[in-house]
Amino acid sequence: MSEAPESMTLKVRISLPESVAANDIVEVKTLVSHPMESGFRLNGMGEGIPRNILSRFFVTYRGEMIFETIFGPGVAANPYIAFSLRATESGEVRFLWEQQNGEVTEVVRQLAVL
Amino acid sequence: MTSRRLSLMLLFALVHIMSPAVAELNYEPSAELSSEPGPEPSPESRSTAQTKAQTKAKQGYDYQSSDVQSLQDDEFSNPGMLWVDEGRELFAQPAGADGQACLDCHQQPAGMAAYYPRINPRLNKLVGLTGQVQICRETHQNATPIAYESRTALALTAYLAFLSRGEPFQPVAESLQADLGQGRDYYYQRKGQLNLSCAECHEQNAGQYLRGDLVSQGQSTGYPIYRLEWQTLGSLHRRFRSCDIGVRAEPYGLGSDAYTRLELYLRSRSQPLPISAPAVRK
Numbered sequence: 475m476s477e478a479p480e481s482m483t484l485k486v487r488i489s490l491p492e493s494v495a496a497n498d499i500v501e502v503k504t505l506v507s508h509p510m511e512s513g514f515r516l517n518g519m520g521e522g523i524p525r526n527i528l529s530r531f532f533v534t535y536r537g538e539m540i541f542e543t544i545f546g547p548g549v550a551a552n553p554y555i556a557f558s559l560r561a562t563e564s565g566e567v568r569f570l571w572e573q574q575n576g577e578v579t580e581v582v583r584q585l586a587v588l
Numbered sequence: 589m590t591s592r593r594l595s596l597m598l599l600f601a602l603v604h605i606m607s608p609a610v611a612e613l614n615y616e617p618s619a620e621l622s623s624e625p626g627p628e629p630s631p632e633s634r635s636t637a638q639t640k641a642q643t644k645a646k647q648g649y650d651y652q653s654s655d656v657q658s659l660q661d662d663e664f665s666n667p668g669m670l671w672v673d674e675g676r677e678l679f680a681q682p683a684g685a686d687g688q689a690c691l692d693c694h695q696q697p698a699g700m701a702a703y704y705p706r707i708n709p710r711l712n713k714l715v716g717l718t719g720q721v722q723i724c725r726e727t728h729q730n731a732t733p734i735a736y737e738s739r740t741a742l743a744l745t746a747y748l749a750f751l752s753r754g755e756p757f758q759p760v761a762e763s764l765q766a767d768l769g770q771g772r773d774y775y776y777q778r779k780g781q782l783n784l785s786c787a788e789c790h791e792q793n794a795g796q797y798l799r800g801d802l803v804s805q806g807q808s809t810g811y812p813i814y815r816l817e818w819q820t821l822g823s824l825h826r827r828f829r830s831c832d833i834g835v836r837a838e839p840y841g842l843g844s845d846a847y848t849r850l851e852l853y854l855r856s857r858s859q860p861l862p863i864s865a866p867a868v869r870k
Contacts, residue, residue, distance in 0.1 A: 503664055505670065507670040509819070550819060551820060554665050
């Protein structure tokens with residue numbers, strides 16, 4: 475259980491409309507590729523498979539944190555997270571996935587409010 | 589006496605007509621009732637046994653619960669789409685010493701997956717889609733070989749199968765009859781400590797419960813699949829290995845000839861089902 479998992483590039487899918495009417499509530503859906511290895515499983519040789527999970531996912535809208543979730547080892551692989559967002563003004567939406575080793579994958583999307 | 593037997597026969601004939609399933613359940617008691625050499629098993633009950641093998645082809649999708657089905661239907665949240673996305677990138681990305689991408693040769697990759705397994709003319713050997721990706725990788729791109737169940741191989745095959753979505757597999761060519769026959773033999777060969785063949789579950793008992801799950805027809809049109817139990821995308825050959833291990837038989841290797849022939853035989857059984865990869869299964 476010693477060696478740290480090598481760094482990975484995460485594949486990300488985000489569903490966010492490019493433009494919405496002001497004060498509309500939109501559902502934002504995200505899917506990220508990650509093994510979410512719990513650290514409790516054994517490999518074929520009976521050795522422990524090191525834990526390798528995402529520790530945190532959070533979203534900022536115009537610089538303000540609007541959604542955050544902390545992952546534990548019980549979360550299934552390739553976490554799917556959906557949440558609602560009230561579109562107030564046009565701006566940046568940043569999606570950040572933080573791995574247990576602190577590595578952060580960031581995706582930025584523009585949301586235009588009409 | 590004769591009139592009583594006649595009415596009994598009539599009753600059972602009626603039940604046979606109304607529901608073949610009930611007819612099968614009732615067949616034994618009816619034999620017990622007529623102690624003398626009674627009426628022959630009615631033609632209806634015999635024909636149900638015969639048509640079992642020719643039942644309509646059904647996707648594995650139809651045996652899943654509605655939540656798993658909706659996960660597959662939603663093109664955004666279907667986790668298999670992560671591999672499709674990655675495959676689309678890899679397909680266009682140069683790899684190996686020659687700096688060639690798959691796309692440089694294969695400009696029209698849509699529909700390709702429906703033709704596999706097929707004979708690779710250079711090796712004169714039956715190869716599946718994954719096998720062909722491996723061969724291209726090594727010989728045409730001069731890149732480092734990729735393992736059968738590697739992320740790269742799964743991503744590329746998922747992408748190619750996704751591009752063939754909606755169309756059925758091509759009928760198996762005349763020249764492949766020998767391989768097809770061996771695949772069929774494998775399908776009907778009893779094996780393992782449980783002494784079961786593929787047909788025992790997927791032909792004779794499709795639609796029945798095996799503990800908490802419905803046994804499917806074992807159709808291959810959804811592969812590679814995202815299996816919730818695996819927590820990842822997996823190939824058809826991985827599924828074959830799981831089945832072989834399940835009946836406590838010695839499994840063959842991923843990409844082995846035996847499995848590739850079985851894959852070919854499943855393809856011949858899948859008509860007219862459309863390819864639906866990447867499917868989601870429990």
